[in-house]
Amino acid sequence: MxxxxxxxxxxxxxxxxxxxxxxxxxxxxxxxxxxxxxxxxxxxxxxxxxxxxxxxxxxxxxxxxxxxxxxxxxxxxxxxxxxxxxxxxxxxxxxxxxxxxxxxxxxxxxxxxxxxxxxxxxxxxxxxxxxxxxxxxxxxxxxxxxxxxxxxxxxxxxxxxxxxxxxxxxxxxxxxxxxxxxxxxLGPLSEPAAEQMLARYAGGLGCDHRRRLLAEAQGNPLALRELAAGGWERMGAGPLSARLERTFGGRGAGLPAAAQDLLLVAAADGSTDLAEIGAAAALLLGASLSARDVQAAVHAQLVRVRDGELLFRHPLVRSGVLQAESLSRRQRAHAALAQVVQEPFRRAWHHACSVVGPDDEAGELLAEAAERVWERGAALSAVEALERSAGLTSGHALRAKRLLRAAEFAVDFGRGDLVERLVTAAMRQSIDPLDHAKGQWLREIFRDGVPGDVARVSELCVTADDAAGAGDPELALNLLLGAALRCWWAETGPQARAAVVSAAEVLAEACDETRSDPRWLAVLAVAEPLLRGEVVCAALDRLEPADLRDPAALRLLGMAAHAVGHEVRAADLLDRAETLLRQQGRIGLLTHVLSMQVVVRGVLGHWDAAEASATEGLRLAEETGQPLWTAGTTVCHAQVRGLRGDAAAAFATAAQAEVPARVGRLNCLLSCVGLAKGLAWSVEGDDEAAYREFRDLFDPASAGYHARQGLDAVALFAEAAVRTGKVAEGRSVLTDLERLARITPSPLLSVQLPYARAVLAHDADAGPLYVSALSTDLSRWPWVAARLALAHGAWLRRTGRPEEATTVLRDARVLLHDLGAVTWVARADAELAQLA
Missing domain, CATH: 3.40.50.300 (P-loop containing nucleotide triphosphate hydrolases)
Known part of the structure; x- marks a missing residue:
């Protein structure tokens, strides 16, 4: 230096x-x-x-x-x-x-x-x-x-x-x-520093000439050196960078033909390998190159040679050389490189750059190369290659297919804007119904959760039917899953949900294999978790997670299980999916699994594991650019923090998720926010505020109403109703839930309803209800089991059975302490204190 x-x-x-x-x-x-x-x-x-x-x-x-x-x-x-x-x-x-x-x-x-x-x-x-x-x-x-x-x-x-x-x-x-x-x-050099530099390179200049050069260079060190070397005569007008490019291009144009070809090939190549550049330059020249040709470019102060590499003195030299050459010369340079370069992607790209207008051979080579770089994880490079390939393709149908394939790669990169542009370009071509359906599916991937868009759900169902009719049931399932997710994240009404399920059942009638596809079960569960809960639960109960090897399928099955409230089965499926996704390094899907595990583990009572899933899930959601899953994981984390007695953290974390949930009117997330805030108010000891939050979860007029998500709060709502003296209102909600239980066998509802019945009953009538609740198998539901023991112990104390109450309450306290349920441990202590 x-x-x-x-x-x-x-x-x-x-x-x-x-x-x-x-x-x-x-x-x-x-x-x-x-x-x-x-x-x-x-x-x-x-x-x-x-x-x-x-x-x-x-x-x-x-x-x-x-x-x-x-x-x-x-x-x-x-x-x-x-x-x-x-x-x-x-x-x-x-x-x-x-x-x-x-x-x-x-x-x-x-x-x-x-x-x-x-x-x-x-x-x-x-x-x-x-x-x-x-x-x-x-x-x-x-x-x-x-x-x-x-x-x-x-x-x-x-x-x-x-x-x-x-x-x-x-x-x-x-x-x-x-x-x-x-x-x-870095700004321009100060006037004294610029003068000092100019004196070093052109000390013999007169004052007028010096002032002109200083004004032209504008304090740019590279410009000062080139102007001092006489380049000012070739600079002309325009921005300084463009004038410097013309200077370097003009200097290259004055070299012998062999040196010019060497510079052109080096500028067109992405490599600095002197052997590769020399071989391609020899093809362009039609004769071998000598060391003198290389030295001519070095002496012109355009390049330098180091350890077998040909390096431009400055990036503006490269662009200046390219701009000084004609299009046909640049194309010939790329054609020469396409014959020399060994790496398939670079070879295909140079071949594509050597032609103008449609060229099916070049388009095919570039499309094949795009598939190979996509396999390496370079989705955006694959997108650019396929888009260029489409531009070289003469047939409209094949051009559309390549644009849609590029859009699929853009999905991998998380670029919804790019997907939209590519799909729009594909739709302008003469496109068959199947590719039209694929375009609709690709657009839908980035549109989950649009609120109340009944028309869009209906459109997706029609497009799915078109895809099935064209012989692609897998695409039809993808479209229906997109429609179902809209029904899950935001309220689309019963007609839209029914339309999705109806389309899924028609598809299954036409293709028997569809029923065994995890996506089909996920569509039913996510679109209609209550009305189709019986079918989904029965199908899930026939599965053995340890026998399944596809983590993507396990994720969908875990999603279906969680949607219908089959939380124990969801835990098993998602745990298996997590293991396999980690082995395969599929971080994007792992993010979804971790987010669902937070809420599943929270409901069951595995809160340390839920915390770990939340921490990692949030980091991965941010790394992989999945804002919807970031919000979902955040609000589930808020619930776990509330369960563990950290009200301040629960409120703060819920607030982070509430903003995007309200902006998007995503009542699914708003329901989760309400549950988290209700837990936080319980920890603070404000039972009235907690009751209001929990009550809203069962009110169809509330912004946070979600028929399935509200089931997470059944037991908590019953407790809050008793603690605030609103037992009658609690029983009214319980009546609605009893009717719901006759429709769906959801285990989440089945384990909480016996608890709610006993808690909301008159003490004189509660005995048989506690017996019934205690007979429920809660071995995989420690959080429900611990609260049931606490409520039972409190009832025994109130009905004058102190010895039994003491034993039950002590056992309940141990269970709650092991869970980390600080608020409910304090309630157990308060009950025991009354027996002392």
């Missing part, structure tokens, strides 16, 4: 030096922001020297605009010095990272969160061996998948203890590096 590159940057150099000084704090992230040529890379080089002098291992990667389509190119460059340690990582993170870097494929495409974690594990192991610094040049030009990983690492730099410095062009889309990242914005 030459010192003149840093003239006028004393403050920035000092700031960077502190990162590796004696009082430095590990885990800092600094972003160098500025226009092209302003000196970002020179400062990054200074950072490298500081880090190496401090004994840090330096990991470095550079974003290259031509590599933006090449998946994980930047990540491979960053981690290549650590890949020898990849075998020491835990599975499936090791497998996911290997797959992303093209060193082997996993059973299914690795998810972004798993690749992120694999990279973090590898870097963490490096930090454990010694201090590490990560340097990223031109962050804005990293391929999107590498940029995502770098952002993930940057947001955890403080926890992992490494330093990170990155450069980014001003105005470029930002990578999320976290709230703790510091930005150093």
């Amino acid at each position: 030459e010192p003149e590159h840093l003239m006028g940057r004393d403050a920035e150099v000092t700031e960077l030096a502190r990162l590796w000084g004696p009082r430095s704090c590990p885990g800092q992230v600094v972003l160098l922001l500025g226009e092209p040529g302003i000196g970002k890379t020179a400062l990054l080089e200074a950072a490298r020297r500081f880090a190496e002098e401090a004994g840090h291992e330096v990991l470095r990667t550079v974003g290259v605009q031509a590599e933006a389509q090449l998946p994980f190119a930047g990540l491979h460059q960053l981690l290549r010095g650590l890949l020898w340690d990849i075998a020491a990582l835990s599975d499936p993170e090791s497998q996911a990272l290997r797959s992303a870097l093209g060193e082997g494929l996993t059973e299914c495409p690795p998810e972004a969160a798993l690749i992120n974690r694999g990279a973090a594990q590898l870097l963490r192991r490096a930090v454990q061996r010694g201090p590490v610094t990560v340097l990223v040049d031109d962050l804005q030009w990293l391929d999107p998948h590498s940029g995502q990983v770098v952002g993930f690492l940057a947001r955890r730099a403080s926890d992992m203890g490494f330093q990170l410095v990155a450069t980014q062009r001003a105005g470029a889309p930002a990578v999320d590096t976290g709230s703790l990242a510091r930005t150093l914005t």
